[in-house]
Amino acid sequence: RTSKIIDTVSPLLVDAEPDVRLCICDLLISLAKIDSSLDLVAKCISDMNATSPMEVDDLDYVTIIDAYAKIDADFFNKSSEQHMMIILSQSLYNMSSQELTLTDSARNLLCSFVEFAASILCQEASAHSDIGKEVSKPDASWTGDRVLWIMNKFILKHIGDAVNRGISSGKGEILLIRKMVITLAYAGNLAAFRRLCSEDNEVDFFKNVFSIQAHRRAKATKRFAKVIKDSSVPVPEE
Structure with missing residues (x-):
């Protein structure tokens, strides 16, 4: 019963206005009284939308940052996909x-999830290469297919939408994509962009495309064009 409600309200957290967000937080707290497995997630989301007790219409940044700090690999591992989608939204x-x-x-949280996704893919690869051996599995039965779906169809989709709609400057999103390219270099279409990364900060496309220095931005754009020209980069589906 609570599952359908969560599936409905979870995506709203991606771009809902503050008043709506607070209503969703109250709803999740109420649902947690019916479904105790929601307790931790409901508390986290409530804290991530905490308002200041001192300033009208202002956020409680200390509470929000503390809530983010509590989310780690162990949290991912023990959470169901449905509950984790609330946090990711x-x-x-x-x-x-x-x-x-x-x-x-x-x-930082999304980058941690990228690392978690990589660990799931590694576990599956180990399971395939060590047939017959006992391999530890995540508590919530995460699979490589599902984490890749979340990366490609949810996270990448929404950060693309945010940048295209002008909601975000794109700086944070670019750094997140860089993390995905490095950590999940052989997953899906990401491998095509591995050459854009470099240990040399002067060369790395992702670190220079938003540089305040015009020549570094120009150099990054030129590097991007060359990689695209020299690589067989898949064209995204419409």
Whole structure:
């Protein structure tokens, strides 16, 4: 019964207005009284949307940042996909914030999820190569197919939408994509962009495309054009 409600309200957290977000938080808290498995997620989302007790219409940044800090690999591992999508939706929303502390916290969480996704893919690869051996599995039965779906069809889709609609400057999103390219280099279409990364900060496309120095931006754009020209980069589906 609670599952259908969660599936309906979870995507709304990607771009809902503050008043709607608070209503969703109250709803999740109420649902947690029926379904105790929601307790932790409901508390986290409530804290991630906490308002200041001192300032009208202002956020409680300390509470929000503390809530983000509590989300780690163990949290991912023990959470169901449905519950994790609530947290990821909130993080995508904060990625478009004008407040640097929020964008950094959200990006760090999403980067942690990228690392978690990589660990799931590694576990599956190990399971295939070590048939007959006992291999530890995530508590919530995460699969490589599902984490890749979340990356490609949810996270990448929404950060693309945010940038295209002008909701975000794109800086945080570019750094997140760089993390995905490096960490999930052989997953899906990401391998095609591996050459855009470099240990040399002067060369790395992702670190220079938004540089305040015009010559570094121009160099990054030129590098991007060359990689696209020299590589067989898949064209995204409409």
